[in-house]
Amino acid sequence: MESNHIFLTGYAKLPQGITAKELYAVIAVGVVVDAKTSEIIDADCTLATALAKRIVKDLLVGLKLNELDKIEKNFKVHYFGSARKAILSAVKTCNEKYRQILDGADELIED
Numbered sequence: 001m002e003s004n005h006i007f008l009t010g011y012a013k014l015p016q017g018i019t020a021k022e023l024y025a026v027i028a029v030g031v032v033v034d035a036k037t038s039e040i041i042d043a044d045c046t047l048a049t050a051l052a053k054r055i056v057k058d059l060l061v062g063l064k065l066n067e068l069d070k071i072e073k074n075f076k077v078h079y080f081g082s083a084r085k086a087i088l089s090a091v092k093t094c095n096e097k098y099r100q101i102l103d104g105a106d107e108l109i110e111d
Contacts, residue, residue, distance in 0.1 A: 004035045006101065008065075010093030012086040027083055029090035031060065033098060038066040045090070047083060055079065056087060065095050 001007075011026045032042040043060040047053050059074050071091055075084055 005032050005041060006035050007032050008094040008097050010090035012089035014086050015082050027086045027090055029087060029094060031065065031094050033065050038064040040065055045087065052081060065098050068092060068095055
């Protein structure tokens, strides 16, 4: 992993009646973020199918974690799975952790 990359996770409750809910009580979203730019470098989640995981990754990678409005718009346009609200909630948690890390560790973003 690059020296300026950090790994963050967020969790949220899944809705009833979807396969992932039967496997997990919550969804986990993990992202690797460039601490200097907030760009999402890699992403994964605990959805049940490989396709759903790949779609979530494709919708997140390349966007900036601190631009939640763009992330939400991207999901509203392209993702119509039942877990959308939970995924976005978990991403928001990742963003909150990112902001806390930057507030408390300025050395992460220094050159």
